[in-house]
Amino acid sequence: MFQYADPRIENYFLMNSPLPVMLILAFYASFVFKIGPALMKSRQPMKLERIIMVYNWVQIILNGVIFLLALQELPKLNIFCSPMDKSNHPDALAILNLQYAYTLLKIFDLLDTIFFVLRKKQSQITFLHVYHHIMMAVFSWITCKFFVGGQVYFLGLANLFVHVVMYFYYFLTSWDPTYRNSVLKKYITQLQILQHCFIFTAFALPLFNTNCSYPKPLLCVFLTQAALMIYLFTNFYMKAYSNPKKVN
Template sequence: MVLKNFTLYLDPALIGLKDSTTDDYPLMNSPLEPTAIVALYSLFLFNLGPKFMKNRDAFSLKKVMMVYNFVQVVLNFVVFLMVAKLMPNFNLCCNPVNTSNSPEDIAIRRAHYCYTLLKFLDLFDTIFFVLRKKHQQITLLHVHHHIGMAMTTWATAKYLPGGVAFFVFIWNTFIHVLMYGYYLFTSISSMRAVWWKKYLTQLQLVQHCFVSSVFMIHLFNTSCNYSKGWLIYYLLNAAMSIYLFLMFYKKNYIDKKQVSDKKVY
């Protein structure tokens, strides 16, 4: 009842848009499932994990990381292909939700579900940080991004399948193929600083800006019936992500370069 009232507050149309076809899919029956996963994830990051590792040496996890990164590259590429196949029919000005039983809409909802599973798989990134005692890498950007993406993607898959949110997927899966490819390379090689690492962050910033512009078009398009409440939420979340990515970029690539230049002179 609480979830229904909250959803109704965001947009009355959402109640009728619930995608009941996903009820039998793993993780999609109830909002309690993803909420429980995120709650346990947070509890492990900030309480159980640090306590467990307090008097233990950091785990290497090299082979586990290699397998995980390889699986991520493959799965993100597969979902990228699923989405790319459906993108020719995407409308940048107004792309409503896909709730019909047409083969195309069913394929879009299936791709949306697969993308949702990827966002929950991403949570293992931070769990590995805890087990490897890489606490400095558990930043606000990292946690905000993972939890936000997992919960938002689940909610849209359930209540707003496809639609303008679908535009995020092709960008995000493409960048994740490159990102996990980078992680795979560094887990195999002793080389930690790869020249294109900085450009991955730049691509992520471009992604958020480009996607935000499409959300803005949908928001101000009065003839588009996509949920305005969710579009505002998307834009606020994107603004937060852009800010955090900019701070990360400044700290790691601008400030460090300035310090390095000062040392040279």
């Protein structure tokens, strides 16, 4: 499979081999489900409010900057069909670097769950939360290694915007805990559902475009993943907000 790898990304940090990222994700899963809970079992929850506030602002800035840079490249793409470009053209290299930065962000996102464990917030570590983090890291690495640019760009663009909003909400809740039970949480979930609907559409349009050269099997994989995320987030939304008292 690695004969199809993009040679431009080979010498980038974490991109030469899948092993480092696999080890990071293996440690992540082990810490979340085994090591972390065992470590914290007889300890008081760690007070990480200040660290989390700084982490949230770092996420807001990083996601915001990459989103704004990505917007500058958007006029060069077409949502109906944006083929991959593995050339050394400046536009193609700009998209490569943005996609690589996005991949690193998905690994940085794993700290969310680590903070939950250290604060003994096990109720917030749901299947949806862990699955979403792991799959975003895996898919980001694979596309950055083999399928840079093209249609996947729209996934990253939507996800970056949602993360700016989401981490600002997280900052508000760490600054003032009363925001945790506000209606904002409901709106954030709605925004996440809309994000995945947009992503589904962005991959469905080129699938039915017979003149589009973007790999159809890859589009099917992304569509399946987007459909699953729509289902999981909608299911979470129905369970969390079917009772109006939960958002008051």
